[in-house]
Amino acid sequence: MKLNKKSLLVACVLAAMSTSAFAASTTTSTSSTTVTNTDTPTSTSTHVTREQHSTSASSTTWKSEETHRTTSTSTSVGVMTPQKLEERSAMAGYIAADVSDVLNPYRDVPKSLKSGKGMTFKNDEVLEHGVLASMKQGGKWGIIRPDGTVAIEPKYKEIRDVDYKTGNVLAQVDKKTETWVTPKGVEISEEEALKDRIKQEVTQEYASDGFVEFKQKGKYGFKTADDKVVIEPQFRQVLTGFSEDRAFVKNAKGKIVAIDGTGKELFVAPSKEIYGYRNGLAEYRRSVSGFNLGGLVGGFIVGGIVGGALLGGHHYHVGGFVYDGAKRGYIDRNGNIVIDSKKDKVWPMTSYGTVIKDSGKLCFVNRKGEIVIQPGDYDAGEMDKFNGLLVLKDNSSDKWGVFDVSTGKQVVSFKYDSISFAGTDRLVVMKDHVKNLINMSTGKSLYSAQTEATIEPFNSDTVTWVHTGKDAYTIIDNDGHVLFRDTNNIIEDVKSFNHGFSSVKSKGKWGVMNAKGEWVVQPTYEAVNIL
Template sequence: MNLNKKSLLVACVLAAMSTTAFAATESTSSTTVTNHDTPTSTSTRVTREQHSTSTSSATVSSTEKTSTKSSGASVSVGLGRLGDYVAAPIISPQQKAPEAIKALQNVVANDGYIKLGQLAMVKQSGKWGLVGTDGKVLLEAQFKEMESSISADGTFFVRRKKELEHIKGDGTAVAANSEEAYQHYKTDKYTRKAIADAALDGNVQKDNTEYASSSYTSFSVKSKWGFNDASGKTVIEPQFKEVYTGFSEDRAFVKNAKGKTVAIDGSGNTVFEAPTNDIDPYKNGLAEYRRHISKFNFGGLLGLAVGIGLSNHGGFYYGDAWNPVYDGVKRGYLDRNGNIVIDSKNDAVWPMTEHGTLVKNEGKLGFMNRQGQYVIQPGNYDAGIMDYSSSLIVLKNKDNEKSGVFNVVTGKQVVPFVFDSIDFVSPTRMSVVKGENRQLIDMNSGQVVFTTLKDMSIDVFGGQYAWVHKGSAEYQLIDETGKVLFRDKDKTISQAAMFRHGYAPVKSKGKWGVMNTNGEWIVQPIYDEVNVL
């Protein structure tokens, strides 16, 4: 167990490449959901000509702006227009983050450690210690490994040598011994996993039916498999050659006496024959299945990114912190009756989210809902990142190499294909590049609130604050309104992590410390690593 390097990644899981042959011949027809903002078709293809009409050659302008200089970088702050795209809301007040994402955001917002005066875990000479919000050392660097509790209760899991300890911020023991500490640690990890799994599973409205089979466990007698209930009573006699999944939503996948992969219900009756034995249990009405392919080439896709991840500096990344390419898995999805909702024979199918998933077929990329209907019609697109909390996704139009934004629930295009790049940097802010400018856009109003040069980066917001910088230099701090709060006039900052509870790990002259939102050092930069709590 490597405590200090573990991280909670909430995003689509990259499934392993299947090695099971796919022999099924079923296919399903494509169904479309009409929207009035994207080209519609009853087929799965959209022509180049249809998409080229959405291109705009307008230049970016800004009004009511004031200009300043920072280490040679021209910066302008103020409200404005997005070229010929009149400023308009990109997200509506009715849009709400999924409950699973809210659970993660609650973890982010938990300031229990700060309220106790505990600011950050710090590493020095290979050992970890603890500093307080006043910058003073609370625990000398003495632990080989150190991790805070997810409950933010002022306790930590540490190792001095081999034995695991559960301690308070003053070093006193919470657990009587290593075994008890490990039980506490397991509970903590279980909580972390449950929160992560909820987001990964899509947080869809679940079937409220209580199935007795949910408690069934498999057992074998003379190489034949059956199921017992929670009391140990046999409810399905041993008869199957193999069990591929346990029961979920009153379905389990097994190999029957004829060697076929089938789904059975809680009575042991066959419901349908499955297309492959490389299949997952049902989650919210869908089961992912996979088929083996000898080779694949899906280069060029930017991939689907969702959720929030715990960074190695104590902060939580949002949106584009984790942006994997399509993983090459030939996946599809079945409903509880065995109908193929999304076919694995498509060119590419991304992992399922609450609202659906990206599907590429015949070279065209679109977004299907969980019923297998196209919400965003297929086009000549590459996939960008997805803002899971507001149900928005970036798509790149390969005809003009420009990016825009679509709502994956309504299918409407809310930002046209006019930007060179688009990144979501908070639940209400996105960073765009057009021409020589990078702009920060308030997605509630559609207005530009901050403008800088395109070679400047706007980092992910931590609360209301974000770093702006050019590579490892020219650091400045802005708030959500675009106001510059601090500039590194002495040019000593070479790296800065996201703010959390008003504090950020900052690297200066090769060492890490902690700054507040005024750019003041709360913890001097003398440490090898810093994790804000």
């Protein structure tokens, strides 16, 4: 028997709710054996302990908001023995246990996310270039390598972005000057950075996507990576470089227009704030008093190089789907408006489409602008961009449910106090003050909770932090197994894992830990951000 998405998710949630009574009555935690982690590569005498068996915490509350912290008493996190975990999983997963075919959580992943060796979600390729994190020391920013050594000395006002394909970073020198810097610390021009990028591309559908802008006698034109001029200098400004055989430039008359690879003007842009094409759509924005357009919202553009998630390709954040205040719209490659920026709210575009709210009603539209989820009195929650699932709240009942954005069908009814995505195949539901972490592939509950602890979102990683306010920091994997506990209370703050590494604060300084709770970079910096 085949199990469709609707059947699976309903089974998951029902199974999770079947464990509520069990979770609510469980108050005693068993002891677990720990050992001193003598192989931790630290230069201090601080010791940490690491769990040596697979366990699952049983008394913490899941919370997926990345920036929110829940303050509470320093109640310790209980550990459930493997035997108890197995018993609870059997109870939670009995509905899904007799099916022969469960949902593949990656079945609808965009083709652009697929690599020759399978799925790639974490942009670990940046590590291959010797780039791990930006760090701040003496008020200036630099870059550190995966082994903790310094790649780029801290001398910049800000690290603005990173190209995951090349490892080059965009650094702010002063208020008016930016420069690209290689992983070896060599400053290069924007043109050189683009050439490096082009060399890393495996396929290129349009030859013009490899064109590089250049300036001559105050005018801009384009040439190939080997310096052959293909479009003579004639434009006042280049707003975006070529992508999908389209570039946006300011022509001799001062109008913002789209051109193709021959330099032919195709249409006038709907706004002065325009971004490069991605999968057939270009974002544009209209100015709104009091809102600062540009910056990193939606990925910024510098001379045609698109930064961050856009430049690197696929730095998706599971659950990270929010309206950021930008008055955006979208046009197709012919300049036709697909989504009008005059709508009250338009969320950032995904591979499936996006959310629109207008005249008090919220709906989901596909990339053609066609309505998939009909307008209703909803609020948008998280979106699983891999599976195409969107959490919505029914404002009339104040309850949450889940919709399939490919079909528009509701797959989880409006009856839960909260629903969130903890990873690409993990769902968290709460009802009657009990939360359950659900494996979406099997329907099993992996983790139940009732206390005021916080568990950070997995995002695109396989491990995350559990903590109670600023205490009891613990690392678990996405099966609920405890990998590390901060038994000596040396940790003061943490940031979400990326590439298997996390920024960690101790004694007022920031360093980097791996998934085992080992210091990779000692806490010696004013700030550390994993790239």
